[in-house]
Amino acid sequence: MREGLKIFKIGGGIIDDEAQLGHFLRELARIPGQKILVHGGGKGASQMLLDLGIEPQMVQGRRITDAPTLDIVTMFYAGKTNKQVVALLQAAGVNALGLSGADGNAIRAVKRPVKEIDYGFVGDLPEGSVNTALLGQLLQAGITPVFCAITHNGLGQLLNTNADTIASTLARALAAQYEVELHFCFEKDGVLADINDENSVIPQIVPAQYQQLKAKGVIAAGMVPKLDNAFAALEAGVERVVIENALKINEPVKTVLCRS
Template sequence: MSEVLKIFKIGGAIIDDAAQLGRFLTELARVSGAKILVHGGGKGASQMLQNLGIKPQLVQGRRITDAATLGIVTMFYAGKTNKQIVALLQQLGVNALGLSGADGNVIRATRRPVQDIDYGFVGDVSEAGVNAALLGQFLQSGLTPVFCAITHDGQGQLLNTNADTIASVLARALAAAYAVELHFCFEKDGVLADVNDETSVIPQITPELYQRLKASGAIAAGMVPKLDNAFAALAAGVEKVVIENALRLNEPVKTVLCRS
């Protein structure tokens, strides 16, 4: 039986709150076995952009990234946020290794082509762009890779890539060697049937139910790319996908996504 690998993605308000981030990382440190952390930082990056007089632009949770925005998000994601998380994990006894996609050529992306929208310096990734062998070496050495949302194209160009997508692609790329569990962690207890009712957690979602929830508007905005990536991961062989509260990793309340 393959070794279990748990891939966690964290973002949203948890990243912006030092106390909550510390609580999440404490819970993460309690998770035994091989693990990978992928982090976003969108709200903090948006605030930094606004402070510098640059208006953040997002379409369905995806950031439009011009040259100025790319410089800021690279500093924020790959610098301040990534290294702070690595330092906190080291304090908790987790031997974390901070990475962008350029480090070790571990995730190579392609710049998104211009169609209806010009997303600028945004990278699309696939399993073929993941250096699974190098990641396996890191994991076997007892390291916990910590990925920010910056990738590269192999030609010297950094690219901004959705962190949910990175987590999903990593899960798919490593599913041949590991029994992968993909965990999307944020400030809610799971996917809510009613956004105004924190207790309305949907315990299980099938692809059919997901389409109905999208059509009704119950699931919209940033949750759409999150669940699109989750179902793509399931279809590609990932064992389990979980949407859960970042502060309650070791508790039973959560949403589990199912193939049928």
């Protein structure tokens, strides 16, 4: 029987709020078993860019990462933010280890090709990009890996990579070794049937139901890429995907995505 593994992804909204981040990490520490945490960058990198006179560039919610921007996001994501998260987890009794994709060759990406938009130094994750042997060794040693949104291409180039994509890719890659649960944690209690009603959490969604909800426009546009990734992870062998409030990960209200 495969061991269980829970992979948690938290977004920038939680990272930006010191009190909420601390609360989430303390709740995470209460969850037994093997865990991996993936975190986004928050607004700090954009503010640092502005402070240095560099205007952040975003297209369709995606950051354009030129060379100066890469320097800043690497400092902020892999440095300040990652190490602060690790320090808080250590304080909560979790033996956490902060990682970028370059550390231990944990996650190797490829630079996104230029098509209609040149995203700059942005990494995409092909099959086989995760060093599952390394992660297995860390988990067996009782270490909780904490990934920021920086990867590398194996040729000396760091790359900015979407944190949701990192979490989903880790889950798919490790599903052969573990019974993986993938948790997307953000500000809402789950997927809402009515975007204006915080209490309208849909407790469970299966693929056919998801297609119906998309067709009816029930699921907000910003949630669609996240759920598309989630169902792709289920198809790739992940046991289940959970959409939940980062402040309530030990409470029952959440949305669980299932294969059937």
